[in-house]
Amino acid sequence: MSFGRPPSISGGFSNSAPDRGSFPLDHYGECKQYMQSYLDCLRKNTNNSTPCRHLNKDYLECRMARGLMDRDDWRNLGLNEVRGAAESSSSVVKDNPKDKPNV
């Protein structure tokens, strides 16, 4: 049994592994700009996560599109209620400015 796997002889009381596993490394910084947008948003919002969640979605969408993350349903990532940038620009009629988070 190895480190980080379900409780085993060598693990003892190991902390639980992440549900969906490990993010592969973004060796070429392909999604770095999305990360930076998110971090900038946090700074502008006293590190309050809620107004910046659409940028979480953009970052994760970047990873999925580049094979840096298994494609998953937004519901399983808790982001189905949040509208990312890619979706905002494509929906014209339904887009209500009141729905956009304050940034």
Place this chain on the structure above:
Amino acid sequence: MFCAATGFAGTPKVGMGKFEAERLVPVEDAKRIKVHFNADTADALPWSFTPQQRFVSVLPGETSLAFYKAKNKSDKDIIGIATYNVTPDRIAPYFAKVECFCFEEQKLLAGEEVDMPLLFFIDRDVLDDPACRNLDDVVLSYTFFRARRNAQGHLEPDADDDVVQASQGFSGYDIAPRAEDRKKSEEKPSS
């Protein structure tokens, strides 16, 4: 004590998709919780490792991203392996990682710098736990170790067991020596 040590509040579900989508919905009117980020490296690991945000203020049930940055400052490729710890103990059963950079080996090439994300949430059941009523601040600490292969050929932190346990918040607990270490001392010829 057992629950605090393992972080299991009840019967743990194992494997992918153990978080139902219904758990991943923010509780809009709840009090926010500040999650602070710490980073450490073992002495034997010539990496710099830092959080990219000092804290994030989240709602229970709200999934959130956080980032660390790691750089291999040496002239050799190195495989690292990270452990983590959440304090205070009473929040541990509710703190859940959906996906992160931990638990599996991370190889950084000589001189390489890389961003490391984690996606986490604090389960909404924390609101029903009287012990967590006045809990405003949580600290998440990651420690990176150099990785080595154990006798079974699996990667593990290259450090003494007590150091690894301490990085997971288990310093001060009596921990039995690992079976592999017990066997070794039993097999030593007595003279």
